[in-house]
Amino acid sequence: MSTANPATSAGPTFRKPPRSxxxxxxxxxxxxxxxxxxxxxxxxxxxxxxxxxxxxxxxxxxxxxFDGYKAFFDSGPWPSILNSVTASLLSTVLVILLAFPAAYALSIKPVRKWTDVLFFFLSTKMLPVVAGLLPIYLFAQSVHFLDNIWLLIILYTSMNLPIAVWMLRSFLAEVPVEILEAASVDGAGLARTLRSVVAPVVTPGIASAALICFIFSWNELLFARVLTGTVAQTAPVFLTGFVTSQGLFLAKVCAASLVVSLPVLIAGFAAQDKLVQGLSLGAVK
Incomplete structure (x- = not known):
């Protein structure tokens, strides 16, 4: 006759979390x-x-x-906000369209000396932004491209492209080779494989890279402050206009900053699950 162990017959036991x-x-x-x-x-x-x-x-x-918000909206911020939305969205779309095939070539179908290519992408971020400001300004002035929203779109795309390539490469490296081989056996070409096979698998990575690029573009101030005037002025540049010779209107600045931050906050909350999943992809095997 066997007797049950009281410690095991009382049901599952829950361990207390460690103090650490x-x-x-x-x-x-x-x-x-x-x-x-x-x-x-x-x-x-x-x-x-x-x-x-x-x-x-x-x-x-x-x-x-609500006096601070009333003063902000009475100052006419909508053209600047629209410029920020245009520059951030279009540059983010261009970055993803360019970075996705580049990351595919550096991970799933690696090109020769792909490590040198990755280092070259990373080396473009080693130069301080202010060091390239004067040459870019002189070039834009010579081609009559100052105060143009397309200049900011091109600059934001080039600035965020290395970050997106590095991020997407780490995500694409986790794609199982078997599904690519199955797509090749079914006769899918490169474009169809990227669009219908690879992209759905790395959607969290694409979402996280796009969100980070959008935030960087939205918050960029230096290039927008120097290279734009009134036509292509962005929201961060518009905020600097509240610092006047009369002083700093703190309530108005806080109201304006909160309104300008809302698109980034909304995008972050909307893509929160994708962002967390994408940033943690590959962290646990």
Whole structure:
């Protein structure tokens, strides 16, 4: 006659998480709160009046008002926002269209000396942006391309292309070779394989690369500030106009910054699952 072990017959047991795991969780929450606090403070300040926003120390319980948002929208920001949307979206589409076949050639169908090619892509990011500003300005001036939205689209595409190639290559390296061989046996050409076989598999990687390129293009200020005037002015350049000789209107700047940040925040939340899945692709075998 056998007796059951009480420790095993009582059902499944749950282990407590180790103290190191709890410590890391607490640190992660603290770091996350530290990153979010400035954004929350900016949002709160945007609903204050200018005298309340300029108090030192700032007043948390000050009356709320929409004067900052009204002043921002009355200043005519829509052309600048439209320029930012146009430059960011078109440059991101061009980056993905160019980076996807390049990453395919460097991972699944590697070209000769592909490591040198990758290093060349990476070396283009080693030059400080300000170092290439003067030659680009002189060239754009000579071809009468200043204050043109297409100049920003070309620049943003060239700036983000190396990042997208490196990211997409790491995603494409995880594509099983068997599905490519099956597509080849079925008679699919290169374009059909990229569009119907490879792209659906690496959709999270494409989404994460596109989102990062969109954010970089949307937030870019230096080239847009120097190479544009009034026609192709982007939203970040428009924000610099709130710093005047009369001083800094803090509530108005916070309201404008929050509105300009909304497209990036919306895109990030909309593609949050794809972004996390894409950035963690290949991290665990």
């Amino acid at each position: 795991g709890l410590l890391l969780t607490g640190v992660a929450w603290i770091v996350g709160i530290l990153f979010v606090l400035p954004v929350l403070w900016m949002a709160l300040t945007s609903f204050h009046s200018e005298p309340d926003a300029a108090t030192n120390p700032p007043s948390i319980a000050a009356p709320l008002t």
